[in-house]
Amino acid sequence: MNTVIILLITFPLVFLLSLLFEGIDRKVHARMQKRIGPPIIQPFYDFVKLFNKERIIPMTASSRIFTTVPIIAAAASILGASIPVASLIAGSNVGGDLIIILYLLTISPIMVMIGGSSSGNPYGAVGFSRKMTMLIAYEVPMLICILSVSVNYTSLAYYDIVLTQVKIGSLLALARPSMAAAAAAFVLCMPAYTETVPFDMSEAKTEIVHGSLVEYGGPYLGLVKLAKSASNFALSFLAVSLFFYTPALLERYFSPELGGAMLLCLVTTLIFMVFTMTVPRTIFARLKIGQAFKFYWLVPLTLSIISVALSILGL
Amino acid sequence: MTEKFDEVKEVKVDYTRLRVPLGPVHPALKEPISLTVTVRREEILDVVIRLGHVHRGIEALAETRNLIQTLYLVERICGICSHSHTTGFVQALEEIGEIELSDRSLHLRSLIFELERMQSHLFLIGIMAYEIGFDTLFMFTWYEREKILDLFEEITGNRIHHSMNTLGGVRWDLSPSFVEKVNCSLNKIEKSAKYIQEVFQDKTVEKRLCGVGVLDYDEARELCVVGPTARGSGVKVDIRKAYPYAAYSELKDDFSVVLRNTADAQARTQVRILELFESINLIRAILEKLPDGPIYKESVIKLMKKIPEGEATSLVEAPRGELLYFVRTNGKEGLWRLNVRTPTIPNVLGLKPMLIGSEIADIPVTVASIDPCMACANRITVVDQDKRETIVTDLKNLRNRGKKQ
Amino acid sequence: MKLGNMLRDALRALLHKPVTVRYLTRAGEMVSVPERYRGKIVYDKEACIGCLLCIRTCPSGVITTTEEKKVSFNISRCVFCAQCAEICPTDAIRLGSDFEIVTSEKEDLIVQ
Amino acid sequence: MKIAARSRIKSPWLFHLNTGSCAGCDIEIVATLTPRYDVERLGCILVGSPRHADVLLVTGPVTRQMLPRFIRVYEQVPEPKVVVAVGVCAISGSPFVGSQMIEGPPDKIVPVDVYVAGCPPRPEAIVNGIVTALKKKFG
Ligand code: SF4
Ligand code: SF4
Ligand code: SF4
Ligand code: SF4
Ligand code: SF4
Ligand code: SF4
Ligand code: SF4
Ligand code: SF4
Numbered sequence: 001m002n003t004v005i006i007l008l009i010t011f012p013l014v015f016l017l018s019l020l021f022e023g024i025d026r027k028v029h030a031r032m033q034k035r036i037g038p039p040i041i042q043p044f045y046d047f048v049k050l051f052n053k054e055r056i057i058p059m060t061a062s063s064r065i066f067t068t069v070p071i072i073a074a075a076a077s078i079l080g081a082s083i084p085v086a087s088l089i090a091g092s093n094v095g096g097d098l099i100i101i102l103y104l105l106t107i108s109p110i111m112v113m114i115g116g117s118s119s120g121n122p123y124g125a126v127g128f129s130r131k132m133t134m135l136i137a138y139e140v141p142m143l144i145c146i147l148s149v150s151v152n153y154t155s156l157a158y159y160d161i162v163l164t165q166v167k168i169g170s171l172l173a174l175a176r177p178s179m180a181a182a183a184a185a186f187v188l189c190m191p192a193y194t195e196t197v198p199f200d201m202s203e204a205k206t207e208i209v210h211g212s213l214v215e216y217g218g219p220y221l222g223l224v225k226l227a228k229s230a231s232n233f234a235l236s237f238l239a240v241s242l243f244f245y246t247p248a249l250l251e252r253y254f255s256p257e258l259g260g261a262m263l264l265c266l267v268t269t270l271i272f273m274v275f276t277m278t279v280p281r282t283i284f285a286r287l288k289i290g291q292a293f294k295f296y297w298l299v300p301l302t303l304s305i306i307s308v309a310l311s312i313l314g315l
Numbered sequence: 316m317t318e319k320f321d322e323v324k325e326v327k328v329d330y331t332r333l334r335v336p337l338g339p340v341h342p343a344l345k346e347p348i349s350l351t352v353t354v355r356r357e358e359i360l361d362v363v364i365r366l367g368h369v370h371r372g373i374e375a376l377a378e379t380r381n382l383i384q385t386l387y388l389v390e391r392i393c394g395i396c397s398h399s400h401t402t403g404f405v406q407a408l409e410e411i412g413e414i415e416l417s418d419r420s421l422h423l424r425s426l427i428f429e430l431e432r433m434q435s436h437l438f439l440i441g442i443m444a445y446e447i448g449f450d451t452l453f454m455f456t457w458y459e460r461e462k463i464l465d466l467f468e469e470i471t472g473n474r475i476h477h478s479m480n481t482l483g484g485v486r487w488d489l490s491p492s493f494v495e496k497v498n499c500s501l502n503k504i505e506k507s508a509k510y511i512q513e514v515f516q517d518k519t520v521e522k523r524l525c526g527v528g529v530l531d532y533d534e535a536r537e538l539c540v541v542g543p544t545a546r547g548s549g550v551k552v553d554i555r556k557a558y559p560y561a562a563y564s565e566l567k568d569d570f571s572v573v574l575r576n577t578a579d580a581q582a583r584t585q586v587r588i589l590e591l592f593e594s595i596n597l598i599r600a601i602l603e604k605l606p607d608g609p610i611y612k613e614s615v616i617k618l619m620k621k622i623p624e625g626e627a628t629s630l631v632e633a634p635r636g637e638l639l640y641f642v643r644t645n646g647k648e649g650l651w652r653l654n655v656r657t658p659t660i661p662n663v664l665g666l667k668p669m670l671i672g673s674e675i676a677d678i679p680v681t682v683a684s685i686d687p688c689m690a691c692a693n694r695i696t697v698v699d700q701d702k703r704e705t706i707v708t709d710l711k712n713l714r715n716r717g718k719k720q
Numbered sequence: 721m722k723l724g725n726m727l728r729d730a731l732r733a734l735l736h737k738p739v740t741v742r743y744l745t746r747a748g749e750m751v752s753v754p755e756r757y758r759g760k761i762v763y764d765k766e767a768c769i770g771c772l773l774c775i776r777t778c779p780s781g782v783i784t785t786t787e788e789k790k791v792s793f794n795i796s797r798c799v800f801c802a803q804c805a806e807i808c809p810t811d812a813i814r815l816g817s818d819f820e821i822v823t824s825e826k827e828d829l830i831v832q
Numbered sequence: 833m834k835i836a837a838r839s840r841i842k843s844p845w846l847f848h849l850n851t852g853s854c855a856g857c858d859i860e861i862v863a864t865l866t867p868r869y870d871v872e873r874l875g876c877i878l879v880g881s882p883r884h885a886d887v888l889l890v891t892g893p894v895t896r897q898m899l900p901r902f903i904r905v906y907e908q909v910p911e912p913k914v915v916v917a918v919g920v921c922a923i924s925g926s927p928f929v930g931s932q933m934i935e936g937p938p939d940k941i942v943p944v945d946v947y948v949a950g951c952p953p954r955p956e957a958i959v960n961g962i963v964t965a966l967k968k969k970f971g
Contacts, residue, residue: 394856
């Protein structure tokens with residue numbers, strides 16, 4: 001029962017944190033473009049406003065699917081983000097392992113995809129096919145690199161892997177070449193997971209008018225956006241705690257069970273997110289779907305396979 | 316709760332062959348144009364282009380106004396090359412009325428012309444960046460563009476509609492302190508133009524532009540495309556060289572025609588970027604040579620009275636290519652007929668061969684690369700379309716409307 | 721490397737002050753309007769001699785006569801070309817520097 | 833419902849509709865996004881679908897071709913919505929008044945909250961117009 005309570009606490013926490021992180025992301029993005037940018041709490045305003053808007057369900061849409069899908073997407077993403085956060089707070093494994101987290105995070109793009117195509121808008125259909133392609137492109141390397149981690153540490157439990165870093169007193173990504181490759185593959189998959197430039201072709205505004213989101217408005221759009229920022233946060237957090245768990249480095253001075261560890265982890269997540277999501281989104285152009293696909297099968301996939309091979313060799 | 320959605324309903328959602336209506340309201344197209352694109356997955360099978368959403372009946376309106384009113388009306392054919400339109404128009408009038416212009420006013424006309432060309436090219440380069448999802452570059456180029464708009468605002472008093480031309484000259488003079496300012500801004504703009512040129516050679520940018528929207532030399536010749544679109548396909552057309560107007564006959568050694576042979580979106584963008592440098596050179600030359608003298612003749616009312624019945628055509632090289640004005644005056648301060656052939660019309664024709672066979676992701680880039688600003692193109696194309704419509708449907712309605720106004 | 725340039729510039733922009741003019745969000749920060757700017761019309765009724773030249777040249781029918789042989793301007797139709805100011809023999813019309821012509825009532829847009 | 837009203841003022845999403853303008857006003861609207869003016873500091877973003885929008889920026893005198901589309905886009909914007917007419921074309925149709933092809937001005941067709949005069953208005957004036965409209969509607 002304890003785990004349920006912790007999850008209940010982390011749920012709103014994750015909700016707030018992911019919106020806050022999105023605000024910071026937008027601010028930094030604007031500053032890199034020489035602009036002032038929106039206030040950091042802008043995502044909260046957006047969310048509240050969207051919830052107070054009219055609910056429109058297009059006539060062409062199948063309304064039941066159209067309306068339930070955003071709720072599932074948001075819930076799954078937040079839950080996916082809550083599990084690692086809750087595990088760190090509780091200091092034990094809360095609800096399952098890495099595969100479950102990844103599975104939860106994959107639900108949200110699939111749901112949005114279904115919702116978009118149920119809207120009956122042709123742009124939604126194009127968005128569907130693009131998202132499908134991308135899903136295949138990044139899901140495979142992502143899973144393989146998780147596999148590589150599990151081969152190495154013979155565990156898929158999230159908290160065990162985090163603790164390993166404390167035990168060896170080093171960051172996982174630096175511990176072995178196999179893990180470095182896994183970390184690189186994971187990081188490269190992140191922008192595609194959350195559909196940010198240069199891999200946002202499934203929601204490209206100038207090409208297919210936000211793709212799957214084209215018919216969504218009001219609260220539904222708010223939920224979809226929330227799902228997106230939650231998985232954004234979840235992935236950064238996951239990447240940081242799995243591969244770059246900074247408290248491990250300070251373990252000598254600092255007990256990792258402290259709330260301080262959590263804070264440290266969040267700060268690293270923030271910096272990490274800025275460098276892996278915000279900066280690429282600022283300095284790259286959007287790729288075409290074919291180019292992105294090729295990229296994913298060429299670089300992250302190779303990296304993840306190398307990583308598995310190395311971990312089997314024990315490197 | 317429910318919603319009218321008549322047009323999309325008729326689209327059959329079918330995953331192998333899908334008709335995607337693009338526009339008239341579409342975020343990639345700042346102005347209305349309607350492309351109905353038939354696609355199979357991502358590949359484009361067919362394109363139907365439909366224009367006319369911005370048809371405002373300017374040519375007919377011009378026939379009801381006097382010459383000086385028409386001057387400001389043609390300026391509002393379009394906001395991006397307003398100076399080209401007024402130049403085309405007053406040149407035709409000046410030919411009919413045999414009005415001689417002072418050298419200074421001709422030079423000032425060319426000066427604004429080149430500033431406008433730079434403004435327009437920077438505008439398009441920014442839009443290209445925006446289409447490929449490169450927001451930062453869009454922000455940077457448009458920030459540079461503000462510098463030119465500031466110059467416009469200081470010299471003429473408005474950022475977009477400069478109203479620089481008037482019958483028999485120009486309206487605002489350039490004091491030495493302005494010359495200084497223009498020079499100063501030019502240096503800054505040159506620096507950033509170099510920077511933009513570098514960024515456009517970047518790998519991710521090139522990936523999106525190279526080989527996209529190819530219009531080869533023969534097709535370009537056949538479709539009579541003009542301006543940077545033609546020059547990107549290696550066709551050497553430039554009215555400034557071929558039929559010099561304003562001060563260009565004196566400046567013809569100060570610039571060269573930029574040509575590219577790859578004929579894709581990247582070539583067209585390159586042409587525009589390089590033309591920025593040509594324009595900078597031209598402006599420097601103009602400022603150096605700027606002769607003294609008056610900037611306009613006499614009151615426009617007097618001049619307007621002097622213009623006899625007659626007709627003339629004039630050609631100018633607008634930022635997007637050849638712009639033709641045909642003017643027939645009625646000798647009573649008004650017009651019998653005004654006809655404009657704008658660069659976007661021939662260029663839009665080039666879209667179809669460019670688009671067929673490419674991907675959905677390429678549509679915005681290709682469309683943007685010919686720089687279609689529909690404001691002017693819409694007037695002419697709709698003529699026939701409109702006649703068809705009116706004859707079939709509501710001629711009576713049209714007449715009634717005419718009476719009402 | 722060109723991408724390096726972009727990265728460098730983006731990071732440099734992060735450290736520098738943004739170029740945005742905080743118009744409306746910071747009191748007192750205004751944008752400058754150049755001397756020749758063609759803004760809202762300023763009409764000097766005293767100077768007007770009622771020659772109606774301005775009406776003849778105005779491209780969009782902004783100007784109408786009033787009972788007292790003067791003119792009145794309906795800014796909601798004005799394209800700010802300054803032709804009226806140019807033609808007026810007594811300089812009774814001037815295009816001022818007011819560019820914030822924002823209103824919810826069209827009646828506010830009449831200058832007499 | 834103070835929070836709701838405040839968040840509406842703080843997060844206006846713009847949809848820009850050209851109903852036959854000369855592009856002058858349109859490029860000035862796009863210019864408001866650029867670093868010099870940066871409407872995003874007021875929470876505005878330019879969205880691509882009218883379903884996401886709160887503020888409809890109308891430019892141009894509404895040509896006959898655009899009339900049905902204009903109405904449709906207006907209907908697609910979910911309530912509560914604000915309409916801002918940008919440019920004199922969108923206020924009175926000038927300088928195209930008298931043309932047979934003009935069905936506007938927009939306020940003949942839909943209720944307009946705020947008019948921004950200018951040909952084109954400076955970007956600052958457009959920003960000012962958006963802010964005024966929001967204050968009027970929700971403030
Ligand atoms: S296209 Fe038709 S309505 Fe428009 S100006 Fe020409 S003749 Fe008149
Ligand atoms: S109609 Fe005009 S543009 Fe077309 S081919 Fe003939 S001359 Fe060229
Ligand atoms: S006026 Fe029209 S029909 Fe005649 S040659 Fe030119 S384009 Fe062809
Ligand atoms: S070519 Fe484009 S910019 Fe030039 S007048 Fe036509 S619409 Fe305007
Ligand atoms: S051919 Fe077309 S453009 Fe020429 S007069 Fe007839 S309707 Fe007008
Ligand atoms: S500025 Fe131009 S449009 Fe305005 S009143 Fe004067 S002449 Fe008319
Ligand atoms: S031109 Fe000047 S003097 Fe004559 S009516 Fe107009 S404002 Fe009065
Ligand atoms: S108000 Fe002026 S700039 Fe704006 S669309 Fe109308 S004519 Fe063009």
